Amino acid sequence: MIATRLNVLSRILESAGAFVLMVCVVLWADGRQAPIRDLAEFLQVRLTLTNACFALIFAVLWMECFKAADALIESSRTLAGRLLVIAGGCLTMCAVVAMYLTVRGSIAPKVQIVGVFMAVALGFNLIKFALRRAWRGDSFAPQNVIILGSGRRASMAWRELRTRFDGRHECLGFVDDRGSDQMPPDIAQRHLCGTARLSNYLLHNSVHQMIVATPLRSQYDMTQRAISIAEAAGVRVFCMSDSFTLMHRRSLAARSSFFTELLPNDEQHQLANGCKRVMDVLVAAGAMIALLPLLAVIAILVKITSRGPVFFTQERYGYHRRRFRMWKFRSMVVNAPELMAQLESKNEADGPIFKIQNDPRITPVGKYLRKLSLDELPQLWNVLIGDMSLVGPRPMSLRDVSRFSDAQLMRRFTVKPGITGLWQVSGRSSLSFEKWMMLDFRYIDEWSFGLDLKILARTVPVVLKRTGAA
Numbered sequence: 001m002i003a004t005r006l007n008v009l010s011r012i013l014e015s016a017g018a019f020v021l022m023v024c025v026v027l028w029a030d031g032r033q034a035p036i037r038d039l040a041e042f043l044q045v046r047l048t049l050t051n052a053c054f055a056l057i058f059a060v061l062w063m064e065c066f067k068a069a070d071a072l073i074e075s076s077r078t079l080a081g082r083l084l085v086i087a088g089g090c091l092t093m094c095a096v097v098a099m100y101l102t103v104r105g106s107i108a109p110k111v112q113i114v115g116v117f118m119a120v121a122l123g124f125n126l127i128k129f130a131l132r133r134a135w136r137g138d139s140f141a142p143q144n145v146i147i148l149g150s151g152r153r154a155s156m157a158w159r160e161l162r163t164r165f166d167g168r169h170e171c172l173g174f175v176d177d178r179g180s181d182q183m184p185p186d187i188a189q190r191h192l193c194g195t196a197r198l199s200n201y202l203l204h205n206s207v208h209q210m211i212v213a214t215p216l217r218s219q220y221d222m223t224q225r226a227i228s229i230a231e232a233a234g235v236r237v238f239c240m241s242d243s244f245t246l247m248h249r250r251s252l253a254a255r256s257s258f259f260t261e262l263l264p265n266d267e268q269h270q271l272a273n274g275c276k277r278v279m280d281v282l283v284a285a286g287a288m289i290a291l292l293p294l295l296a297v298i299a300i301l302v303k304i305t306s307r308g309p310v311f312f313t314q315e316r317y318g319y320h321r322r323r324f325r326m327w328k329f330r331s332m333v334v335n336a337p338e339l340m341a342q343l344e345s346k347n348e349a350d351g352p353i354f355k356i357q358n359d360p361r362i363t364p365v366g367k368y369l370r371k372l373s374l375d376e377l378p379q380l381w382n383v384l385i386g387d388m389s390l391v392g393p394r395p396m397s398l399r400d401v402s403r404f405s406d407a408q409l410m411r412r413f414t415v416k417p418g419i420t421g422l423w424q425v426s427g428r429s430s431l432s433f434e435k436w437m438m439l440d441f442r443y444i445d446e447w448s449f450g451l452d453l454k455i456l457a458r459t460v461p462v463v464l465k466r467t468g469a470a
Contacts, residue, residue, distance in 0.1 A: 061093070065093060069086065083126075086122070086126065087122065090118055091118070093117075101113065101114075142168055144170050145170065145207075145211060146174070147174050148211065149174065150188075151213075154174055154187060171190075177196075195225050195226045202233040207233075212227065212237065212240065234410050234411030235410075272449040276389065279449075279452075280384075283383075284390065291377065291380075295378075298329055299329070302330055305365045306364075311330060311378060317401050318387055318413070321410070327382060328376060328378055329366075336361040350433050351434070352403030391420055391421055392421055421440070
């Protein structure tokens with residue numbers, strides 16, 4: 001409900017902005033042939049009832065045009081495609097303006113008016129797109145979906161994904177305990193596994209959602225078993241909306257969805273998530289500007305004290321196990337990843353992670369950078385572009401995740417990784433891997449905007465005391 005109201009409010013404000021923009025165009029077109037020199041002269045130009053009605057119609061056309069454009073943006077998988085959709089919407093509205101000026105026989109410079117309108121409309125929509133990206137992070141990325149079942153209902157769910165949700169959901173295949181020879185040929189070709197191997201499949205593949213499309217009465221045990229496995233691995237579970245007889249059909253119709261989430265998101269939680277993203281952007285941008293002199297000094301020290309680049313970048317797993325490139329100040333020798341293989345026998349950490357005291361790969365400057373966590377500062381850029389958050393589980397390397405043996409550990413990827421978190425303020429390297437994962441799950445289960453603020457407040461004294469620093 002909250003998200004819907006915010007969306008309606010944004011549409012109203014956008015339409016009002018379009019109305020004001022069109023009024024400006026009308027007043028400009030109604031002005032004298034000589035250019036208007038100041039604002040007072042511009043405001044003295046009269047707005048007729050006909051022009052006001054057209055401005056209102058234009059606002060409605062604008063809203064409908066960019067409502068359709070938003071749907072195309074959602075389905076587009078590339079940034080270039082989304083920008084082309086925005087440009088196309090602006091050109092469409094420019095055509096409306098040009099047609100209006102031509103029909104009413106305006107003596108105003110049409111090319112100049114249309115050109116300025118295009119620049120303003122394009123700038124406005126690009127800013128709106130950038131703000132949406134900043135608010136929503138990577139929610140434009142397609143969701144990987146598996147379908148539980150292989151019969152008529154599963155075919156219906158697959159068809160719905162291909163038609164209504166095309167581009168936003170990628171169907172990886174079907175999960176069912178029946179043999180492939182008992183399935184329709186098109187589904188049999190995409191059969192992934194049975195429920196006995198579902199946990200292993202979720203461990204090695206990035207799955208965001210599971211749609212339950214089984215006859216619940218006859219396959220209740222299998223369905224419940226699959227739901228339990230998916231939920232433990234952090235996969236969102238949906239059920240076809242005709243699976244239950246609802247007393248209040250209005251609640252389902254309001255969702256306008258073919259699928260109903262079995263564990264619906266709390267809208268207050270969603271609003272807090274939006275506030276978290278706003279805080280991430282504001283704090284990251286402000287910190288990067290304020291710390292610019294310090295960042296420059298660190299960069300110079302890293303460069304002049306050891307051979308190699310200033311920054312160390314490495315692929316890590318982030319939200320929904322999507323890979324991203326994480327940035328750090330280089331604190332080790334250039335060939336540190338290659339030397340790790342030679343040092344595996346000296347690994348002192350339990351679980352899949354790698355950690356040794358007095359690591360010989362660390363440079364003299366890097367030793368102090370790591371103790372004060374200054375090597376992590378470039379990750380503010382990762383926060384700004386949406387790959388990370390200020391607070392969350394630490395992003396793990398591809399090597400470490402490849403050594404996971406329990407699908408339940410995948411649940412840590414249901415939130416964005418962070419620069420700091422419960423693990424960092426509770427002991428860091430001095431904690432066992434099991435304790436580390438327990439703290440990550442505790443953060444996910446108890447998350448709130450207030451918890452993030454508490455962790456941020458505790459981070460500064462922990463860093464200054466170098467608690468648990470390696």
